[in-house]
Amino acid sequence: MKITFNGQVMESSEQSLQAFISTTDAKEPYAVALNGQFVPRVQCSSTPLAEGDSIELLSPIQGG
Amino acid sequence: MREDKPFTIYGQTFESRLLIGSALYPSPQVMTDAIHASQSQIVTVSLRRQNSVSAGQDFWQLIKDTGLTVLPNTAGCHSVKEAVTLANMCREVFATDWIKLELIGDEYNLQPDPIALLDATEILLQDGFKVLPYCTDDLVLCQRLAALGCEVLMPWGAPIGTGKGLLNPYNLAMIRQRLPDMTLIVDAGLGVPSHACQALEMGYDAVLLNSAIAGAGCPVKMARAFNHAVQAGRAAYIAQAMPEKDVAAPSTPTMGMPFWHQN
Numbered sequence: 001m002k003i004t005f006n007g008q009v010m011e012s013s014e015q016s017l018q019a020f021i022s023t024t025d026a027k028e029p030y031a032v033a034l035n036g037q038f039v040p041r042v043q044c045s046s047t048p049l050a051e052g053d054s055i056e057l058l059s060p061i062q063g064g
Numbered sequence: 065m066r067e068d069k070p071f072t073i074y075g076q077t078f079e080s081r082l083l084i085g086s087a088l089y090p091s092p093q094v095m096t097d098a099i100h101a102s103q104s105q106i107v108t109v110s111l112r113r114q115n116s117v118s119a120g121q122d123f124w125q126l127i128k129d130t131g132l133t134v135l136p137n138t139a140g141c142h143s144v145k146e147a148v149t150l151a152n153m154c155r156e157v158f159a160t161d162w163i164k165l166e167l168i169g170d171e172y173n174l175q176p177d178p179i180a181l182l183d184a185t186e187i188l189l190q191d192g193f194k195v196l197p198y199c200t201d202d203l204v205l206c207q208r209l210a211a212l213g214c215e216v217l218m219p220w221g222a223p224i225g226t227g228k229g230l231l232n233p234y235n236l237a238m239i240r241q242r243l244p245d246m247t248l249i250v251d252a253g254l255g256v257p258s259h260a261c262q263a264l265e266m267g268y269d270a271v272l273l274n275s276a277i278a279g280a281g282c283p284v285k286m287a288r289a290f291n292h293a294v295q296a297g298r299a300a301y302i303a304q305a306m307p308e309k310d311v312a313a314p315s316t317p318t319m320g321m322p323f324w325h326q327n
Contacts, residue, residue, distance in 0.1 A: 006113040027121060031111065031153035036145060038152035056113070058153055059120030060127070062095070063110030063137045064085030064224070064252075064274030 001051040018044035021057065030059045068302045071269050072247060073106075074162070074194040074215050076133075080105045081264065082294045083135065083249065084287070085274025092126055094283050099130055102277065102287035107132045108164060110139050111153055135196065137164040142177075144184045151188055163188060164218070164251075164272075165197045173223040178205045182212065189213045198251050201235035203242055210246055217246055218272060221263065222253025225275045229259035233266065240267045257286075257293030264297025265305070 003012045003020065014020040017034060021044060032039050033056040039047055070077045084104040089095035099107060109127060114120045127134065136154035141147040144167070151163045167184055169177025176199050188195050189212055197209050201219040209217055219239060222228035230236055231253065240248060250263040251272040260271045271294060280286035318324075 029120070029124060029157045031156045033149050033153060036149055038149045038156075040156060058111035058150075058157075059114045060124040060157060061110050061112040061114070061120060062085075062087035062089075062123060063108045063139055064087045 001049070001053075003049060004052075004054040006055070006057060012049070015048060016045055017047040017049060017055065020049055020055065024057070026057050030057050032057050065304055066302050073196070078105045078133075078270075080291070080294075081270040081298055082260070082290055083108065083251075083270060083272035084277065085272070086123075086127060087274055088278035089283055090278075092123070095278075096126055096130060098277055098283040098287040099132065101284045101291070103291045105132055106135050108135045108137050108272070108274070109158065110137050111150060111157060133162075134158050134160060135162050135164050136160065137166050137198075139166045140168065141166065142168050144180050144187065147180075147184045148187050151184075151193060152191075155193070161192060161194045163193050163195055165195050167198075174225075175223065176200055176220070178202060181205075182208055185209055185214060186212050196249070201232050201239060203235065203238050206239050206243060206246075210243055215247060216249065217243070218249045218251035220252045221250045221259060221271075224252045226253050227255025227276055227279075228253055229255055230262055233262070236263070236268070237266055257289045260290055261293040261297035261300075264294055265300045267301050270294070 002009055012020055017039060032044060035054050071081050080103050082102055082104045083106040084099055084102045085108045086095060136158045138147045138150045141150055147167050154163060165184060167177050167181045169175050181197055181199060185195050185197050195214055196216045196218055197214060198218045199205055206217050222231045247269050249270045249272050250268050254260055254271060254273045254276050263271050277283050277287045
């Protein structure tokens, strides 16, 4: 299925949000949103993925 | 002379009345040096997609090493949904309920959207956030934000990154006057230390700035200058300025003046 990860469309067969994240090179600390909704880290394993889902994985950066 | 009340943010007291941003510095070393020179106790941060994941780790480690209190922002958000989502992500990553709520309404001058700001503030306060809304210098908007339960308001001095200073001192003074117990922080638009000093002289509790320090020829020296300005402004507010007059009044005594009325 097609998944958009941080703006990039890619193919994935992973069934859960956590399983998908584990295929990326994401390192702590980060937070996750699925289709524009925040997903607490403890819920990532139980959050299923579906065709066309959009995942944002964000990390700390400078801010004003 | 006025009573010197401590500077508090949602019950937490701070000595420094200067909040500093972590962006736009020429290097990470200059950033940390400027933060230390400012003697700030609160630093703003954000969340973004990382090109290199380790870049986020490195930056976050530098910030943690400063030992400062972190204030995450929702910079760049244009909708209530975006801001609420980003605030929740910030809360998880930075382990704080504080959020500098920034919700842009106009792309040209980055003016906050007052209507969306109220909606997002209400949602986040109900969700347990301690919201520090970045808002325009509109008295009624500030009153509405206060009525929702905000304990801190952050009206702008001028649009972000312009360095123009306090564009509308009357509006800012009116907010101070009408919300005497609110913690008020001028956020954005300051360019030079005298702008910060002016805000503190008016009775604002603190200032938040980034570009004025990071964009200076020497950010470290400018950070030190802002620290002095904030302290001077606060001391002047407590000392209470003399009343302004329309007519000159001599400061040197006229009694005993030589040659008095001899011509």
